[in-house]
Amino acid sequence: NAGVTQTPKFRILKIGQSMTLQCTQDMNHNYMYWYRQDPGMGLKLIYYSVGAGITDKGEVPNGYNVSRSTTEDFPLRLELAAPSQTSVYFCASRGPNRDTGELFFGEGSRLTVL
């Protein structure tokens, strides 16, 4: 299995540009998440989804949008890129069994806004 796949791995944007980070998982997981990690810091939750058609805000949702039209895909949209959005973005998914709780992470996408 591929697990969680994120694209692109690296991207440089100019201020005001828009882009979409793609995330796909092939484990039929209900829960999907987008986190950002700033240098030397922990992961902060941007948005999450508990299933197709259902999304909710995390700690730092401003400047981002998401959609969940299918179980597999959870894209993250940046509408007007700002330097404060320079970060590494991680997509993750989790199965319905809360007893394990393990999140499966993608490899991350490094975004630089200049």
Next chain:
Amino acid sequence: AQTVTQSQPEMSVQEAETVTLSCTYDTSENNYYLFWYKQPPSRQMILVIRQEAYKQQNATENRFSVNFQKAAKSFSLKISDSQLGDTAMYFCAFLTGANSKLTFGKGITLSVRP
């Protein structure tokens, strides 16, 4: 809201020795799950160990064990026989039964010296 605190930003340990990484959390929930994740320089997020709050017995995984003190809301990770490959950033994380969000601490950078 749940919070996870890792107060030590960095630690260093000699190869083959034992090191303990600290984590405290705050919650009003009774059912929850705690995790330690490892992030090596490759940036990949790897689950090290998990603990269910309803279990009194501390979790162990080979050289990794936890000291879970529910009343004190403390969840420390002990790494025995440290190896060079243990050099990484370590994150404590918390998942409640009430919602689906995994909250991370800021992380601690562990260096294993040869």
